[in-house]
Amino acid sequence: MGKLGKLVEQFLANPPEVRFDDVCYILTAFGFEEKRSNGAMNQKIEVKNKSLEDYLSLRYAISFYPDPEGGYTVLIKDLPGCMSVGETWSEAMENIEEARELWIETAYECGHEIPLPATEVEYSGSLSLQIPKSLHLSLAEKAQREGVSLDQYILVVLSKAG
Template sequence: MKTLNQKNKQNKKQPLEYYLNLQYPITFYPDPEGGYVAQIKELPGCLTQGETLEETMTNINEARELWMETAYEAGDDIPLPSSDDSYSGKLLVRMPKSLHRRLAETAEREGVSLNQYILFLLSAAKN
């Protein structure tokens, strides 16, 4: 739910640069035919795919920018990202060394950081 402050900000149109700098959660899914799909659920229709996680991340950032530019030029409302200030976004997880190694090696093969790879796995698991 948007706060009153967020609604007031949205009613007063900000410069395009303001919207381009907003951070939206991205959901990654493995594609059954290979590669990955990424979606920004708060921006309807903003999704893409790629062969690797790195390519998919690049593609979703480009799709987000194009979505924003198109909506802005059309005068459409651009939804603000939802936020929940009660969560920091940080979590310490202890795991067996063998699992840590497997995750790190797979992330390296995919060309992404270990953190990005674990985020991908977690977001794909919730669906």
């Protein structure tokens, strides 16, 4: 049982002994927004349910798995069962975006819990690094033999490694 389950059990068993921060954690896990107002002697919380648009605007990490026979399988680990495929990286991205939206809309309409992204860190998808000239040359030659850009070749190599 995770932290949330233990806190809910503790709250149900003995409400006065649950810390304010733990109640906030429980409410946020169920889709409420936290807005605190700190006074000299008291602390209160205003909660409201998140809208569908709020959930659709969340950014989830996407995992790519290249298929040895071509194409990609993509999934969002934070949304159980949310996965798709695509013949190209671009097609896979479009398909997983559609799957994410449908997953969230369906869960919202059915009143099911929509997990928040596991990480708040946002990545741009851009990476800059310095590599030895010999490695750069080797990668460029392999990309040329495959008939793809250097960026595309490196993306495939990293996808297979990761």
